[in-house]
Amino acid sequence: MPITPAHHKAKALPSVKRRPAKELCSECGLCDTYYIHYVKEACAFITQHIGELETQSHGRDRNLDSDRELYFGVHQDMIAARKTEPIEGAQWTGIVSSIAIEMLTKGMVEGVVCVQSSESDRFKPQPVIARTPAEILAARVNKPTLSPNLSVLEQIEQSGMKRLLVIGVGCQIQALRTVEKQLGLEKLYVLGTPCVDNVNRAGLQKFLETTSRSPETVVHYEFMQDFNVHFKHSDGSIEKVPFFGLNTKELKDVFAPSCMTCFDYVNALADLVVGYMGAPFGWQWIVVRNDTGKEMLEMVKDQLETQAVMSNGDRTAAVQQGIAAYDNATTIPMWLAYLINFFVNKIGPKGLEYGRFSIDSHFVRNYLYVKRNYPQKLEAHVPEFAKRIISRYKLPKQ
Ligand code: FAD
Ligand code: SF4
Ligand code: SF4
Incomplete structure (x- = not known):
């Protein structure tokens, strides 16, 4: 049998x-x-x-x-x-x-x-x-x-x-x-x-409503390596909102805990x-x-x-500055966001270095999140490769 x-x-x-x-x-x-x-x-x-x-x-x-x-x-x-x-x-x-x-x-x-x-x-x-x-x-x-x-x-x-x-x-x-x-x-x-x-479905709604000029017509969006979020609307138009202009305070807990x-x-x-x-x-x-x-x-x-x-530029200073900005959860005005966006586009990390910029920033953010919310999980949950990457940065004490 x-x-x-x-x-x-x-x-x-x-x-x-x-x-x-x-x-x-x-x-x-x-x-x-x-x-x-x-x-x-x-x-x-x-x-x-x-x-x-x-x-x-x-x-x-x-x-x-x-x-x-x-x-x-x-x-x-x-x-x-x-x-x-x-x-x-x-x-x-x-x-x-x-x-x-x-x-x-x-x-x-x-x-x-x-x-x-x-x-x-x-x-x-x-x-x-x-x-x-x-x-x-x-x-x-x-x-x-x-x-x-x-x-x-x-x-x-x-x-x-x-x-x-x-x-x-x-x-x-x-x-x-x-x-x-x-x-x-x-x-x-x-x-x-x-x-x-x-994000979960409720988080998505909050993100669209806080960030897009027309949340009900967004068909899809993506965080792009020109440092803008690109929203595609049902009429085919593309709306670009710079990362630095996102309402960090409102959006701090929009992403799913997972x-x-x-x-x-x-x-x-x-x-x-x-x-x-x-x-x-x-x-x-x-x-x-x-x-x-x-x-x-x-x-x-x-x-x-x-x-x-290809790989161009050096992401490390931008990542280190981002750690403090995220922790303070400050929001900068849109016009300044566009200006910064212009310069980062010209001199910012490109290709694989952009990939490392994004990985570094997210790993550090997530490490701090686990440390603060699930300290008992920290050691086993963070893979060895991530620990090595995070160790390159100076993190807040708490
Ligand atoms: P398409 O031919 O359009 O096919 C997309 C495929 O994705 C479909 O087969 C579909 O089944 C699958 N899919 C769609 N949504 C989901 C989902 N929620 N879960 C699982 N599978 C799904 N790439 C980066 O380089 N950096 C990023 O930060 C990044 N973030 C992403 C976040 C999400 C939630 C997703 C789903 C993808 C992300 N990607 C990211 C991948 C990238 O956006 C494209 O999906 C990828 O380049 C493929 O594009 P394509 O035109 O070949 O895909
Ligand atoms: Fe994507 Fe990781 Fe969230 Fe899964 S847990 S949906 S892989 S970011
Ligand atoms: Fe959720 Fe984990 Fe079950 Fe997947 S395996 S549905 S992430 S509890």
Whole structure:
């Protein structure tokens, strides 16, 4: 008689029930399935074990003595790229959707876990297992809220699928990697995006209302490396608001507690990562972590224009000043914000140095948040690579 896996006896939590990670839950979706059985080891906010999972996923540890690996994780290649024919309506040029479509149509996978928008609310994520290119395309563009991508995991086992691509952000992928062996798959491909400063649905509303001139028409937004938030409105217009002009006091607690304690900005456990932060403006940034990631990128090579990654400037003074500014939670007037923005654009860090600027600033902020709110978690929750990065800065005593 076949042995029933232990998790089949577990039961998904009803959506109204508090998750095991309590207020730190990032709503990754695992607890919406019987894989909740593994939550103690799998949840990124209960057990941090990125180092162990890096070795499992990529066959080796992150080299902490290499500046590039310390910041951007285990990798064999890093390039800047853009689609020669961008996908209309994609977040950037649509490299993520294009890879997924090629993998599906060439038969490398039978399904793709991705996230569409709910019909009733454009910002409510609706995870799906896409089985056609049209379903993948319907998932293009970021849903800027916590998204339960793993809530479809039970359907995978039930469907009998053996080859699967999962698209997701760091906290989802950490849980996925922990339960990977229980999914009954022959091959799992993981396509990740970087992720930072995410919000729950209520937090998103507060952010839009405090920052945009027309919150009800915003279709999507992104924190860009020109140091502005770009809001795209339903009429196609783009509104730019400088980071320095954000109402820091109002927005101090807008980000989800999970994201204030997250150190997996660069999605360390994905096979291939597609973001923008290490690339020149308008280009995407691609990190190939292992041979599986290389195989995935190969699928779209003929659709891409590429160039080597570059790095320019020195972020350290800007990061150090930012620490004090964030702590004081001061707001500066819009006109001054635009002026500062102009100068930072001219002389600010570029390419990989911009990536390091963003990682440094977020890691320091999150470290202070964990230290002040969850001191008992600090030692085990902050990964070694993040501790090394943070140690380069002078932090407030308390
Ligand atoms: P598209 O072809 O438009 O595809 C986007 C894919 O993302 C879709 O397949 C969809 O399933 C998936 N997706 C959308 N929303 C979510 C979600 N909430 N959770 C999980 N999966 C989702 N890159 C950086 O370099 N720096 C950042 O700071 C940064 N922050 C991000 C924050 C969030 C919340 C997200 C989702 C992404 C972020 N990215 C960041 C990644 C970047 O914005 C683009 O998603 C990436 O470059 C891919 O662009 P694309 O045009 O190829 O994607
Ligand atoms: Fe469960 Fe995911 Fe929330 Fe952790 S983050 S408690 S695994 S739903
Ligand atoms: Fe998850 Fe971290 Fe993104 Fe928050 S910032 S959604 S915790 S990967």
